[in-house]
Amino acid sequence: MALFDVPKRNTKETDLNLVKKTQAVKKQNVVRAGNSLIDRIATIKANVERNLGKYSSEFIVIQDEISLHNYILHCIENNAVAIDTETTGLDPILDTIVGVCLYTPNQQAAYIPINHISYVTGAKADNQLEAEAVASELDKLIKAGIDIIMFNAKFDIRVLRNQLGLKDIYCTWDCYLAARLMNENEPSNALKKLHQKYVLNDAEDEFTYDEMFKGIEFNKIPINVAYLYAAHDAKITYELYEFQKKYMYYDETCSPEDRNGMNGVAWVFFNIEMPCVSVVADMEDTGVLFDILYAKKLHEKYSVLLDEKVNNFYRLCEDYSEEINQYLKNNPNSKLEQPINVASPSQIAILLYDILEIEPVDQKSPRSTGEAVLQKIDNPIAKAILEYREVSKLISTYIDKLPNCVNPRDGRIHCSFNQYGADTGRMSSSDPNLQNIPSHNKDIRKMFTASDGYVLMSSDYSQQEPKVMTQMCGDPKMIKAYQEGKDLYAEIAALSFNTTYDNCLEFRPDGTTNPEGKNRRSQAKSILLGVLYGRGVPSIAEQLGTSTEKAQKIKDSVFKGFPAIPQFEQDSLDMAYELGYVTTLWGRKRRLPDLQLDEYEFKWKDGSRLNADILNFEANEDTEVDIPEETIQKYLRKLRRCRFGEKRKIFEEANKEGIWIVDNGAKIADAQRQCVNARIQGSAADMSKLAMILVGKDERLKELGFRLLIPVHDELIAECPIENAKECKERFAQLMSDAAKSRLTIPIKCDVELTKSWYGESVNI
């Protein structure tokens, strides 16, 4: 947004601020000047021509049907095309398509304008193709079944479906997903960054949309300028694909277990990630029906509750009004407002630790006001703050936010799923995030409902991660427990603590509760889940409400009874140290470069110390002097010998010598924890995606009107017409159970819940 159209605000703006802003928008080769739209387009035009003008002969604009037809023939001949779409925004449903870019080898990259308008009059620009004409030509590519390469295909697929009506548009190679699989630690996954780094070898800079057109919709950019930018994208997508293709291919003669090469990763690409794209696109297009009226009722209900909580907090503060006033008098510059802002952690910290002088609970962060800390503070104010936060979170993040996310055309929420959101391979959800809707609270999820005449269906994998872990450990006793339908935690407890299975259950056979059994079971559970998360013994002890020593003994017993568990931990660590990465059951990689770090790094304090030998003319003046090996060894010896708490002294000692010691201990420990967790969480993610593919592409379910709505990691939410619920339910459960059969021998059972609204009352059929 430019300076001139910044909305008027109450705050006074100094001239200095305005000057600073003007300076801030100037960047490199991009100049911003002028205030009117006409001036700004002129500036953009100049920028584009200066930076992309070199492509003017390489790229073409296709403005008639015959040229388009000929280009499509070239694509089919080549059996490959890169496609990119240009739109007025990022919403494939509400925003409009502006043009399509194509590139096929040995041809000029082509831009096909469809919906450009004059930035002066707003009238539709001349010499563009009709959407229908473009659609019918693109349909020929689809019918021919040629390779279609895209970057972040889900978006372009949705645009082409919604804007051009291309129902069967597909993608064979998504460079975004390939890039994520090839290096999930890549600092940026933007097309231009990846192309710049891997195709151009960082030789030249490329400009992003915002750097070129910030704040201007693409349909207002004149065609003779726009094509330079747009066609470029299709071309670099293809070039990135050619780069990736060299490394990611599946060798039939090589098993997916080949963990040294890319075979496992390629298998995941072709058999999990790529087939998943259209399923995810379907879910986003479908959306989920939202009950705005019910949300309004919740707003009323929870607003009253919030008022109560705030008032309760202030009422409790009144007991300390003298102390608060005294504090304000002594600390006139403090951040404490009057009244206190309950939502401000810094003000709460002042209240609790400075005014009420409560002893810090957590020595590591003595001024924390987090939930865990507040729960331990025995003061009604702490409780009041927690209650306030609970309600305010519900209102701001869900009750008041979600209604604004509803698409006015269909009353549904179409969020965005990032298919490779987490580095482990898990999906994520945003705008809004539908994977963190409260489940503990029974009101919130009910805002999501089935379509009229439909019923909601949810199916989850029970104990997905423990099952995956059992499979990867390969422990026969654990596998047997699942095969016999036993409770894994109880079985582990029984065999670890030398007692019977029945003695490790919460309930006795006669239905009465067995506190000792419950305790044994939860101990075994804590140990197993602790391994899964890389949790430390003291933390497990805290969870179990016991001493660290006790927890260590419990862990020892479990590890002794189930040596496959520590063996699996060790194998995972070995794999990561040897190969630099761990793998999932299906071959996805999680690279952990931090594991290769030295525990301590030694650097000169003032950056680099240059070679001080003035007489050594041979030496490059940038040559750094290494820190003498004996000095490094001296400190390493000290650090290895020292007790905890003495580290800092040694660091300071080195500091006085001008040496800066970097302690990588925490990073290495993080990576070690990730070794086990990434394998389990990643394998579970593979499994859930396989289920989505099987369910989402099932022809029979499609016939029945069944559609997936939301994946929540180990759970799939869907809906289907009520009259088909019975068949859908059975087929849904069966497909989910079968999805992981290729690698999981443990029995998988899925129960399907039928409801009218999410987590609402069960519907019987």
Place this chain on the structure above:
DNA sequence: CAGCTATGCGCC
């Protein structure tokens, strides 16, 4: 204002 980090918290 835009954009960043820190803190805190919802989910699996």
Place this chain on the structure above:
DNA sequence: AAAGGGCGCATAGCTG
């Protein structure tokens, strides 16, 4: 001595 994996997002508070 302490030791929880993976996300997205709201608000506060700071900076450019």
